[in-house]
Every structure is written in C-alpha cells, then in structure tokens.
Amino acid sequence: MILYPIIQEFADTMIPKIRIFVLFTSPIAIDTLGNFFSIWKTTPWLRFTIGFIWGVILPFYFVSGLSDAWIRMKTKNIL
Numbered sequence: 001m002i003l004y005p006i007i008q009e010f011a012d013t014m015i016p017k018i019r020i021f022v023l024f025t026s027p028i029a030i031d032t033l034g035n036f037f038s039i040w041k042t043t044p045w046l047r048f049t050i051g052f053i054w055g056v057i058l059p060f061y062f063v064s065g066l067s068d069a070w071i072r073m074k075t076k077n078i079l
Helices: 018-036 042-076
Strands: none
Touching: 018 042
C-alpha cells in the first residue's frame, strides 16, 4: 500500500479488471476449501506463496475501493 500512490494516483479510482482478481483469488480459495474439507493439507511454503501472490494484487483493489468510497462520501456531503 505504500507504493500504491507511486504506481497509480489516488484520484484514479478505476478498479482493475475483475478477471485478474478472480485469477489471483482462485488459488487461495481452492486451497482454503481443500484444507477446510480435509481433502488435502497444504505445506507452509505453498501457503505462503499463494498468500503472497494474493497479497500483491489485493492493495490495488482495496485502495481503489477506499478511494472510490471516500470520493462518493465527499460528493454526498456525508463527511
């Protein structure tokens, strides 16, 4: 999140394509479901790798969503 303003301005609240989010979220969702239903056990290094990949893309959606919410609240005079 620290590098986000350097990569993309906060004024640009366009959220990246949902396909990318689904692509990066699918492995962590499948891993979680597999572990929850005791289909398999994931090793710590694989769990770390999957989480790291998901964590790299998450700020682009999270910060964009917060920026969008902030702008909407300001335009509606909620703040």
